[in-house]
Amino acid sequence: MISVVVPTYNEEQNIERCLESLADQTVPRETYEVIVVDGNSKDRTRELAEPLADSVFIQKSKRVGGARNDGAMAASGEVVATTDADCILPRDWVERIGRNFAEREIVQLYGTVYPIEDGVRNRLSLVGANTFSRLGYHTRTIYFTLGCNTAFDRDAFIRAGMYRCIDAGDDLEIAQRMRKLGKVYLDPDLAVGFSMRRYQQFGTIKSISEWLYIVLRGGDASSVTYSQREYK
Template identity: 80%
Template sequence: MISIVIPTYNEEENITRCLESLNRQTVPREAYEIIVVDGNSRDRTRELAEPLADSVFIQKSAKVGGARNDGVMAAEGEIVATTDADCVLPENWVERIAADFERRGDLAQLYGLVYPLEGGFKNHLSLAGANTFARVGYHTRTIYFTLGCNTAFDRDAFIQAGMYRCIDAGDDLEIAQRMRKLGRVMLDPALRVGFSMRRYQQFGTLKSIYEWMYIVAKGGDAVNYNYSKRTYK
């Protein structure tokens, strides 16, 4: 079985679309479970998620990384995949993850690329840059740009590695450096998910990238910026 973990916070505008895409997969529904870990939303996120997910509960650990960790600890699958509540998953997403892990017996972590759900040249350019960075980092074996919206783990290896750090940003970048000590970390360019550009549209692309880089440079926590639990229009 594959367990899919989705952290949420005030996502009533997006969670149904995300979960419906996960319920339209090419593999039988009993082959995977959907776990929603909510940051105590003030809107209808949990109410909307419950009919479409196998488990919905409030997170106990801090921040997005902590929510993912809570989901992993509740998971029944040998493989755990993570995505975000504002993403849309292709119909073969679960099938492709399963096939990659079956084909590579030494696989500890798998990750893919992203494309913008919203149109516009700037959005496509921004994610083209992110995807290029992911490819270059992987092939040069330097930085594994493993976005939490499109990654999967061998559950036992993930727990052994210490799971995600509970920080504001960069948790999905740092985890691969520990995972690679336990097995292969692999990029599958055909594993693609639709990624919401709402942060960049509301707060600005350059500002959002700067804030993320600043927080990462500070070790994942910075009092100047709050990168998680943002309120979107």
């Protein structure tokens, strides 16, 4: 079985779209489970998620990495996949994850992203991100494993210590520990629809610079907050 973990926080505008895309997969529904781990939302996120998920509960650990960890510990599957509540998953997402783990000796899998919203700027932004991801993988330097589109061998993930509960960069850092336990693999055709709302509301340059600033400070910075943003 594959367990899909979806962290949420005040996502009533997006959670149904995300979970409906997960419900419309090319593999039978009983072959995977969907776990929603909520950061104590103040809106109707949990109410909307409950009919579409196998499990919905409030996270106990901190930050988005902690929510993913809580979901992994509650998971029944041998493979744990993670995505975000504002993403749209293609119909073959779960099938492709399962096939990669069945056919390859890997401990972590990750893919690419494309913008949900229209616009040349959005497409160019993610072309840059995907190019960086591919370069890092093929040069075996930085594995740009976005938390919105990655999957783990659950036992190896736990042995590695799971995600660090930091404000940003947790999905970049985890791969450095996973690669010590086995192969981390990039499937460029494992692509998810990625929301550009952060960049549209707060600006692309500002968002990237804030993320980089936090990452360079080890994942925490008191003057800048990256997670649990409020969106219009």
